[in-house]
Amino acid sequence: TPRNATPEIPRRSHAAQKPASVLEEARLRLHVSAVPESLPCREEEFQDIYNFVESKLIDGTGGCMYISGVPGTGKTATVHEVIRCLQQAAENDELPPFQLVEINGMKLTDPHQAYVQILELLTGQKVTATHAAVLLAKLFNTPGPKRKTTVLIVDELDLLWTRKQNVMYNLFDWPTQKHSKLIILAIANTMDLPERIMMNRVASRLGLTRMAFQPYTYKQLQHIISSRLKDVKAFEEDAIQLVSRKQYIPRAGGMTARVVIMHSDKMSGFSSVWHNVAALSGDARRCLDICRRATEICEFAEPKRSPEIVGMAHVTEAIDEMFSSPYINAIRNASLHEQIFLKAILAEFRRAGVEEATVQQVYHQHMALCRIEGMQRPTVSEMMAICSRLGASRLLLLEASNKYLHMRVRLNLSQDDVMYALREE
Amino acid sequence: MPNLEHPAYPAAALLHLEGLVPCRESQVSMLLSIFGERQQFSFPSIFIYGHTSSGKTYVMQTLLKTLQLPHVFVNCVECFTSRLLLEEILIQLQSCSCETEPTSPVPCDTFNDFVRLFKQALVSRGLQDQTLYIVLDRAEQLREMEANILPAFLRLQELTDSNVTVVLLSEIVWELFRPNVGCFDPLTLYFPDYSIGHLQKILSQNHPPEYTADFYAAYINILLGVFYMVCRDLKELRHLAALNFSKYCEPVVRGEANERDTRKLWKNIEPHLKKAMQTVYLREISSSQWERLQHDGGEPGQLKGLSAHTHVELPYYSKFLLIAAYLASYNPVRTDKRFFLKHHGKIKKTNFMKKHEKTSNHLLGPKPFPLDRLLAILYSIVDKRVAPTANIFSQITSLVTLQLLSMVGQNDQLEGPRYKCTVSLDFIRAVARTVNFDIIKYLYDFL
Numbered sequence: 116t117p118r119n120a121t122p123e124i125p126r127r128s129h130a131a132q133k134p135a136s137v138l139e140e141a142r143l144r145l146h147v148s149a150v151p152e153s154l155p156c157r158e159e160e161f162q163d164i165y166n167f168v169e170s171k172l173i174d175g176t177g178g179c180m181y182i183s184g185v186p187g188t189g190k191t192a193t194v195h196e197v198i199r200c201l202q203q204a205a206e207n208d209e210l211p212p213f214q215l216v217e218i219n220g221m222k223l224t225d226p227h228q229a230y231v232q233i234l235e236l237l238t239g240q241k242v243t244a245t246h247a248a249v250l251l252a253k254l255f256n257t258p259g260p261k262r263k264t265t266v267l268i269v270d271e272l273d274l275l276w277t278r279k280q281n282v283m284y285n286l287f288d289w290p291t292q293k294h295s296k297l298i299i300l301a302i303a304n305t306m307d308l309p310e311r312i313m314m315n316r317v318a319s320r321l322g323l324t325r326m327a328f329q330p331y332t333y334k335q336l337q338h339i340i341s342s343r344l345k346d347v348k349a350f351e352e353d354a355i356q357l358v359s360r361k362q363y364i365p366r367a368g369g370m371t372a373r374v375v376i377m378h379s380d381k382m383s384g385f386s387s388v389w390h391n392v393a394a395l396s397g398d399a400r401r402c403l404d405i406c407r408r409a410t411e412i413c414e415f416a417e418p419k420r421s422p423e424i425v426g427m428a429h430v431t432e433a434i435d436e437m438f439s440s441p442y443i444n445a446i447r448n449a450s451l452h453e454q455i456f457l458k459a460i461l462a463e464f465r466r467a468g469v470e471e472a473t474v475q476q477v478y479h480q481h482m483a484l485c486r487i488e489g490m491q492r493p494t495v496s497e498m499m500a501i502c503s504r505l506g507a508s509r510l511l512l513l514e515a516s517n518k519y520l521h522m523r524v525r526l527n528l529s530q531d532d533v534m535y536a537l538r539e540e
Numbered sequence: 541m542p543n544l545e546h547p548a549y550p551a552a553a554l555l556h557l558e559g560l561v562p563c564r565e566s567q568v569s570m571l572l573s574i575f576g577e578r579q580q581f582s583f584p585s586i587f588i589y590g591h592t593s594s595g596k597t598y599v600m601q602t603l604l605k606t607l608q609l610p611h612v613f614v615n616c617v618e619c620f621t622s623r624l625l626l627e628e629i630l631i632q633l634q635s636c637s638c639e640t641e642p643t644s645p646v647p648c649d650t651f652n653d654f655v656r657l658f659k660q661a662l663v664s665r666g667l668q669d670q671t672l673y674i675v676l677d678r679a680e681q682l683r684e685m686e687a688n689i690l691p692a693f694l695r696l697q698e699l700t701d702s703n704v705t706v707v708l709l710s711e712i713v714w715e716l717f718r719p720n721v722g723c724f725d726p727l728t729l730y731f732p733d734y735s736i737g738h739l740q741k742i743l744s745q746n747h748p749p750e751y752t753a754d755f756y757a758a759y760i761n762i763l764l765g766v767f768y769m770v771c772r773d774l775k776e777l778r779h780l781a782a783l784n785f786s787k788y789c790e791p792v793v794r795g796e797a798n799e800r801d802t803r804k805l806w807k808n809i810e811p812h813l814k815k816a817m818q819t820v821y822l823r824e825i826s827s828s829q830w831e832r833l834q835h836d837g838g839e840p841g842q843l844k845g846l847s848a849h850t851h852v853e854l855p856y857y858s859k860f861l862l863i864a865a866y867l868a869s870y871n872p873v874r875t876d877k878r879f880f881l882k883h884h885g886k887i888k889k890t891n892f893m894k895k896h897e898k899t900s901n902h903l904l905g906p907k908p909f910p911l912d913r914l915l916a917i918l919y920s921i922v923d924k925r926v927a928p929t930a931n932i933f934s935q936i937t938s939l940v941t942l943q944l945l946s947m948v949g950q951n952d953q954l955e956g957p958r959y960k961c962t963v964s965l966d967f968i969r970a971v972a973r974t975v976n977f978d979i980i981k982y983l984y985d986f987l
Contacts, residue, residue: 499715500725507722516718517683 138410138423141349145340145407147400150192155342156335157193163326164197168298172201172210172264177290177297179321181272183306184328187398190302193328194268201266213264213298220274226282229275233267248285258294265297272303273312280317287320330397333359339399340406349410349423354430358405401437408433442528445508446536452493455484456501457510457533460524470530474502475520495520544569548577549607557606562745563738564599567731571603574727575705578609578670582705583727584697587679587717589710590731593774596709599731600675610636611673616681622689626654629674633661636672651692655699662702672704679708683717691723698724736768743774743781751789755799759788762806766813771821783820783827787812787834819845850967852944857926858935859971862961863979864917865945866968869906869961871984873913879982880920900985902965908948908958911936921977 134140143149154161164180171178184190204210216236218229230247234240242250267286269275275282290297305311306327309318331339336359344350406425413429446457459480463472466480478498485492493501499516502524506513512525526533544554544565549572561568575582588596604611612632619625626648648654662668674696676682682690692699693706706726710717714728734742740760747756763781771777788809791797797804819825824845825833854862871879901907914936919926926932939945940959948958961968972979980986 496713496715499718503715503718503720503722506720513720516720517716519716 136414136423137347137349138414138425141344141347141425142407142410144343144347145403145410147403149343150195151343154189154192154196155338156331157189157328160189160193160326160328161197164194164300165200167324168197168201168266168300169204169210171298172213175211175264175296177264177292177295177299179287179290179299179301179324181309181321181325182300182302182328183304183308183325185304185330185397187400188328188330189399190328191270194300194302198266198268211264213266215266215268217268218270220269220271223274226275226277229269229282229286237265251289252285255289255295255297256292262294262296265295267297267299269299269301272301273305273308276312280314283313284317284320287317287322291320331399331402332397335359336397336399336402340402343403350406350425351427354409354425354427355406357427357430358402358409358434405430405433405437408436440528440532442510443532443536445510446533449505449510450501451490452497453501453505454537455488455490456481456498456505458537459484460511460526461530461533464526464530471523471525473520474499474522474524477502477524478520544572546572553606557603560602560606561595561599562742563734564595564731567595567729568599568603570729571599575609575671575673579703580671581697581703582671584704584724585694585706585708585726587708587710587714587726587728588731589713589728591733591772592711593776594731594733595774596731597677600707600709604673604675609673610667610670611675612636613675613677615677617678620681620684622651622685623649625676625685625689626651630654630657630661633658633665633672636665636667651688655696658696659700659702662700662704668702670703672702673707674704675707675709677709679710680712680717682708687719690717691719691721694726695724733772734774736764739768739772739774739777740764743778748785752799756785758802758805759785759809762788762809763813766810767817767821770817776821779827780816780821783830784809784813784816784834786831824848850964851970852967854971855935856975857922857932858939859975860918860922860977861914861932861935861939862944862963863968863972863975863977864914864921865909865939865959865961866963866979867917867921867982868909868913870901871982872901875984876913876917879984880917902985906960906962908960910956910958912956914959921982 134143164182167178167180182190182194198215201210201213202215205212214237216233218232218236220226220229223229223232225244227244227248230244230251231242234242234247234251237251237254240247240250269286272283275286277283286299286301289295290299301321306325309321313321333356337355340350340355340359344355409425409429409432412432413423413425416429446454449457456477459477460472462480462484463476464470467476478495481498482492499519502511502522503513503516505511506524509527512527514522516522544558545551546554546569557568558565574586588600590596601613603609604613612629614625614628614632616625619628627645630648631645646657648657662672674693676693682693693708696706697704708726714726718725740757743760743764744753744757747753760781763777763784767777767780788805791801791805791808792799797808816830820827820830824847867879915928918932936945936959940947944961944963945959946962948960969979
C-alpha cells in the first residue's frame with residue numbers, strides 16, 4: 116500500500132438505483148440523513164447563531180456559545196447550516212476568511228484525544244495528547260501576525276468531562292486569550308450542563324451566551340414533513356398530522372399506549388382524540404422514522420393498487436409498532452408454566468404486600484396454583500429454568516443465579532400490565 | 541449385563557472399554573450414542589454432573605482415549621484465567637494429531653482470538669471431518685472468569701462453525717451455572733453415586749496377586765461394613781483399603797489363621813478399622829505414620845495426632861488478654877457488673893438470670909466487643925496494676941495476626957475497633973489453668 120493513502124470504502128459494483136415509485140421517492144426524502152438545504156422552523160435560532168459568529172468574525176475576537184436542546188431538535192443541523200452560509204459569505208469576500216474545526220465527543224475514545232484531533236485538523240500534525248495540548252496552548256496564546264479566525268464546533272460536550280475537567284477548561288480558556296481568535300460552538304443535550312457538571316471556573320469561561328432549542332411542536336413537525344415531501348404526493352394530509360401529533364406518548368408501560376390506541380379505533384375522528392396529547396417529545400428524527408416505516412407498510416399492504424398513498428391506517432400501524440411495549444406480547448406468548456409462574460409472583464406479592472419475593476416463596480405459590488389447576492407440578496430445576504428464562508427476557512429482574520432458591524425476584528413491568536396480559540385469553 | 545454396542549467402533553475396543561469402566565455401562569453407552577460416528581455432529585455442549593469420585597473424569601478420559609477420538613482435556617483449576625485456559629486448549633490441539641513437531645504457543649488474549657485460532661488449528665490438523673471434544677474438568681471455575689467465557693463455550697460449535705463438542709464436568713448442578721442473561725442450555729447428564737454393591741465390585745477388582753480374589757473380597761466387605769456409613773468416596777475407600785490390608789493379612793502371615801478363617805480375621809481387623817476411622821480418616825495421623833505404626837506393631841492411636849497439639853506458649857499478659865477477650869465474647873454486657881465489679885452491691889441472682897434465655901452463648905458463637913470493654917475486663921481480672929503501655933496494645937494486634945482474635949468490620953483501625961475471640965473453650969481453659977484463673981466461674985453459660 117502507498118505511504119500516504121487516503122482511506123476509502125470499496126465501491127459498489129452496480130450503480131445505485133433511481134427511486135422507481137412515489138413511495139420510494141418519499142422514502143429517500145424522508146431519510147434522516149437527507150438534511151434539506153434550509154431547515155424549516157429554525158429560522159430564529161439560525162439567525163441568532165449566525166449573528167453571534169458573524170460579529171465575532173468581523174471584530175476578530177473570540178468567544179463561546181453553548182447550544183442545548185433535547186435530541187432531534189435540529190441543533191447540529193442548524194449549526195452546520197450557519198457554517199455553510201458563513202463559508203459562502205467568506206468566499207464572496209463579505210466576511211473575513213476563517214478556519215473550521217469540528218470534533219465530536221462521542222467519536223473520541225478518550226476526552227484527551229480532543230487535543231490530538233484539533234491539532235490534526237488545524238495543522239495536520241499527529242502527536243500525543245499531552246504534546247498536542249502544549250502545542251495548541253502555544254498556538255492560541257502567542258500572537259500570530261496573520262492568523263485566521265478559527266471556528267470550533269464541539270458536539271456532545273458532556274462526554275469531554277474528566278475528573279479534573281482540564282479538557283473543558285482548556286477549550287473554553289483559549290477563546291479568552293487575547294490573540295487566539297477562536298470561536299467555540301458547544302453543543303449538548305441538557306440546558307443546565309454548565310451548572311451541573313462544570314467547575315465554576317470552567318462555567319464562567321463558557322460564558323452566558325447560550326441558546327436552547329425548544330422541542331418541535333406538532334405544527335412544526337407537520338411543516339417539516341410536508342416541506343420534505345414538497346411535490347411528492349405520498350401521504351394523506353391527516354396521516355402527517357397524526358404522526359406529528361403522536362410524537363408524544365405517555366411512557367407508562369405498554370398498556371397505556373395500547374389502551375389509548377384501542378380507544379381511538381372506536382372513535383371516528385382521529386384528530387379529536389389526539390388533540391389532548393400534546394406533541395411533547397418533539398423529536399424530528401423519530402417523526403421521520405415513523406413516516407418511513409409507514410411507507411413500507413403501505414407498500415407491503417397493497418402492492419396492486421396503483422395510486423399508492425399512505426393513509427391513516429398505515430401510520431397507526433407504524434406508530435403502534437414503534438411505541439407499543441413488547442412485554443405484553445411476550446407474556447401472552449409465554450409457555451403455560453411461565454404464565455403460571457407470573458401468576459404465582461402476583462399472588463406472592465399480594466400475600467406479602469412487598470414487591471419482591473424469593474424464588475422459594477414463589478415456588479410454593481406455583482405449586483398451589485398447579486394443584487388448583489390440576490396440572491403436573493414442575494421440579495425445582497424446571498422451576499429455576501422457567502425463572503431464569505423469564506429473567507433473561509427481562510420480564511423479571513433477578514439476582515445472580517448462584518443464590519438458587521434464595522434468589523430474589525422482582526417484576527420488570529407493573530403488576531397491572533402483567534394482569535392485563537394474563538387475563539385476556 | 542448390557543454389552544456396549546456401536547456400529548462405528550470396533551467391537552474389540554468396546555469390549556476393552558467395558559472392562560475399564562465397571563458399573564458405568566449405561567452412562568458410557570449413553571455417551572457413545574450421543575457422540576455417534578466420527579463425522580456426525582454431536583451436541584454443542586454436554587454438562588455432566590455427579591458427586592465427588594463418581595467417575596466423571598475417569599469415564600470421559602478412558603472413553604476418549606480408548607476409542608482414539610480427537611480430544612482436548614483441560615482442568616479449569618489449573619487454568620485459572622481465561623487466557624491460560626484458551627492457550628492450553630490451543631496447545632493441546634496442536635499436539636492432538638501428534639506427528640507434527642511442537643510449535644511455539646500462540647498468544648491468545650480474548651475469546652475472539654481463540655475462535656479464529658481454533659478454526660485455523662482445526663484446518664491445519666485436518667480435524668474438520670470428525671468431532672473434536674473439548675473436556676473442561678471442574679467447570680465451576682468457568683463462572684469465576686469473564687462473563688462471556690461460559691456462554692461462548694456452550695455455543696462454540698455455532699461460533700466456530702465446526703464439528704466440536706464441549707463437555708463440562710462439575711460437581712454442582714446446572715442451575716447454579718446459568719448466567720442471568722440466559723445462554724444456550726447444554727444437555728445435562730447425571731452420573732449417579734456408586735451403590736455399596738458397585739463399590740464392592742470396583743474395590744475388589746485389583747486384588748494383590750499373592751492372595752486369592754475371595755480373600756480380598758472378604759476384606760473389602762469388612763472394610764465397607766465399617767466405613768460405608770461415613771464415607772462413599774471411592775478414592776478415600778481405596779486409600780483406606782490399601783493402608784489397612786497388611787494388618788488384615790497379619791494372622792495369615794504369622795500362621796495363626798488360614799485364608800478361610802473369616803471370623804478370626806474379622807476379629808483381628810475390626811477394632812483396628814474403627815481406630816483408623818478416628819485417626820487416619822480425619823488425617824489426624826498421616827498415612828505414612830500409620831503404615832510405620834503398623835509395621836512396628838505399635839498400638840494404633842498412641843500418637844497424639846494433629847488436633848491434640850493445641851498448646852500455645854503465650855506471654856503472661858497475652859494470656860490474660862485472651863481470657864478477657866473470651867469473657868467479653870461469650871458473656872452478655874449486662875452481666876459484667878456482677879462478674880467483674882468488686883463491690884457491686886446487691887444484684888439478685890433471679891434478676892440477673894433471664895429466664896427466657898434458653899440457648900447458650902457458646903452455641904451462638906462469639907459476639908463482637910469494643911476495645912474498652914476488653915481493657916476493663918483485663919484490669920479487673922489481673923490482680924496487679926496493669927499500665928496501658930504500648931506493649932499491651934501491640935499484644936492485642938499480634939493476637940489478631942495470630943488469628944486468636946479477629947477484628948470485626950475493618951472500617952476503623954484506631955477509632956473504636958471491635959474484636960471477636962476465636963479460640964475454643966478447651967483452649968482457653970488450658971490457658972487459664974496456666975495462670976491459675978478459674979474461667980468457668982466467670983462464664984455466664986456455666987452459672
